[in-house]
Structure formats: C-alpha cells, structure tokens
Amino acid sequence: MNVISTHLLLLFMLQALIFTSDVVAEQKPALHWGYVHFPPYFVETAPGLAEGELAALLQRVMQDLQLEMRAQQYPNRRMINLLNEGGLDLAMVISSVLTQQHLYLRSAQPVAMMELAVYWQPGTQPVRQLSDLNNSRLIVMSGYTYGGLREKLEPGNGFIRQLVQIEQHRLGIEALQLDRGEYFLSYRHAMPPESEHQLNYHILDSIEMFLWLRQALPNSGLLMQQIDALLERYNNEAQAAPMP
Template sequence: MSMPGKRVQGGKQARGRAGLCQALLSLLLFTLLLLCVPVRAEPVLTMGYVEFPPFFFTDARGQAQGTIIEMARKVTQRAGYQLNPVYFPPRRMEKSLAEGRIDLWIGLDTFELMAHNTLSSKTVVSTIELRAYHKPGKPPISHLDQLAGSQVGVYFGYSYGGWMKRIQDPASGIEPVFVRIRSQAARMLTSDRIDYLLDYRGPFESQVDSNITGYLEYETLATYNLYFVLSRKRPDTYQLMSQLENAWRQLKREGEI
C-alpha cells in the first residue's frame, strides 16, 4: 500500500528538478542575450598636455599623471566621455589644438594660435603663479620692465602669459637665456650664469632640490588662470563646453575636485 505514495513523492521531486533546470536554462539564455547586446562606448576626448609637474607629467610607465590630469579624468567621465591624454611639446600642442587634431587643453589660453581657433571656458579651473627667482642680494623684481639689462632664464616653448614677445624684443633690454631643464636652470642661477629665472611655482618647487629652493629668493610677477580650452574644429564645441563646465561645477559642489 505504500508504493503509490512513493511514486507520487518521486514524481514531485522529478518535476522540481525539471523546473529548476528550466529556470537555470532561462537564466543562462538571458545572460547570453545580454552579452550579445552591444555596449555603447563612451565617446573619446583627446586632451593635449605638456610636461608641467605637478599639474601634468608622464610617469615612468609612460602614463599621463598630475593634478590637472586627474581632475580632467573626473570631469570628462562625469560629462560622459573617456579621456585620452596625449603629450605634446608646447608649440606642437598649440598647433594641434588649433588644427583640431586634439579636442581639449586645460591651461592658459594666451597662445598665439588659440586666438581665433579655440573656445575658452568661463570657468576658472585652477591658477598658476609666475615668479622671478634670484640669488639673495639681487634687486627684487615687481614688474617685467625691471629686468632690463639682466640675463633672464626662460624656458623653450613657454609663452609666459603672452610676455615672451616682450622679453624677446631687443627694445626691452632683456637678454633671454633659453633653458630646458629646471635643475640646470637652478644651477645657472646659483652660479651667476643668469641673473633671474622666470618660472612657475609648482613645477619649480617639484623639480628643484629643496636646499636650492630654500636658498633662492623670489617675487611673484603674475597669477594666471587656467581654463578648459576646446578646438573650434569640433562641430559641437559649445555643447561640449557646456557639458564640461556643468560636470566641473557638480564635482566641485560634491567636493570631488
């Protein structure tokens, strides 16, 4: 008399196993379907940068790093874009932005080729401080005109906020001495091979030995604003600028940048 009951119980177990298998099969098919659906890739924004630590620099692995690079990654991601930072020497970066080979630059908007070829943000992203460094005992400098009659160290490719034209003008009385490496420029200054060095606070302090930076004196000549600067070669320049500025403001309110 117990045999029919066992068959009923066995039938329930079989039906349960069949239902479980069907559920697992449905889940597997659903997962495969999701994998077959193409994922919409974020559009890429190519940003040019120059070696300007701690704001922009290339690390030992060849990766773009720096405070402005990290901020740019957050802003572009919030705006729905993927950032592609590419290193350029200053003059090539300026030309590439003007010609539309790169989309974005974050920095000064005073480069000559940018005048009619780019759009600058209303948002001030950051600031940098231009200083005149010198040995103790040299006359302090508060204005560019006071450098007349002096040998002044300046960096290849720098515009100094538009001052480079005046510095190179023979009528200014300034004798520019072009340098490439900050440690070399600092040694030239301490050995009296130049009288003054025009450099920005962040890069100078991050690349020159602290014993030298502690010994030298300086005056701040100017503080420059850094902006989002977009190539006008993009058809959506104004829309993109609005997206970047909105993303920047959101992240600023959230304390993320």
C-alpha cells in the same frame, strides 16, 4: 509562428541590439588631450598615462561623462603649435598660448590660477616689478608666453640683454646656479618646494588657466556645457568640504 520560434526571434533581436550598441560604444573615438611636462599639474608616468593635480581633474571629468581620453605629452613648442593648428581635442593652458581661439571653446571658469614669479640667487639685485629686469640675463621656459609678456622679453626689443631658454623648471634652477642667467621667470606652483628656501623670488602677476575643447568635435557646445556643470559642482563640493 509558434511560441518557441517567437521567443528565439526576440532573443536574437535583443542580442543583435546589444552587439550593435557595444560596437557603437567601442567605435566612439577617444578625445586627444595634449599637455607638457608641468609638475605638479601634469607629469607623464608612462606613454599615454599622466598624473598630477589637473590631470586628475580632467580624468575625473572624463569618467563622469563616460568618455575615453588619450593623453599625450609634447615638448613645449610642439604642444603650442599643435594646439593652434586645431590638432588637439582637449588642453589646459592660459589664454595667451592659444592664438587661434576660434578653434576652441573655453571653460566658463578657470581650472587653476598661475602665479608668475621671478627667481634669483641670494646676492643678486632684487626684483619688485617687471622693469627691474631691464638689461638683465633672463632664463625662460621654451615656448611659454607668460601671459603675453614673451614677445617683450626678446633681446631684439631692447629690454632683456640675453635670453636663455630651457625645457623644464628644474633646468631653470640649474641654469641659475651655473650663472647662465641672473633671473628665472617661472610659475611658482611648478617650482620644487625647496626652491623657495634656496632662492629669492617675487610674484609679478596671477594668470588664469582654462580648459579648452576643440569646437569641431560633434556636439562640442553641449559637451562644454556638461564640462562646465561638472567643474562648478566640483568647486562647490570643495568649498563645502570641512577644513582638514
């Protein structure tokens, strides 16, 4: 074989290798991330696109790991059911939402701290502890577990007189204003800032939110280790950053 033929053969083999690598990269499936409408953490801007504080965090993780992600917003109950069926690759939820935790790996540190608060209109009897809601008409988010409190709040358990379920936090404020309920149980960070000037509120508890990765994914253990390392790095960078 002459020199020219050898060079052509090597060039062909190199092109074939590059093409094969590209095909493998293209065939690598995007991770399916499911979320609910939960501003300012998650907000759908277009089908398959999400913005918000935690959406940006997850997008940064995926970018640093050079992984593709497919974002999809779901109604509250559908999201929880799909998660517990093992139908999502990624999720950011509090632990009580996930009843089938053996299907997922949990991040070593929380990605957010949720303040559980109760809201009411001026003139309504104040609430300082959960027992103050006894025999009240309570507005709650559909599908939310509230850190394990949800079952206790069912009217059949004799604690809450009437339960009104809504899908979005702004609808909870409207329900209060329309007197559909006396109190609204919500997460403070998800409430519009102006609500704290319009309504009275009291923080009942703080609940951690974690990132969850489906355990059945290839190399899920290694992937979660990489995610944990990135989350720790981001946290250290944030703490070291000068105060504005």
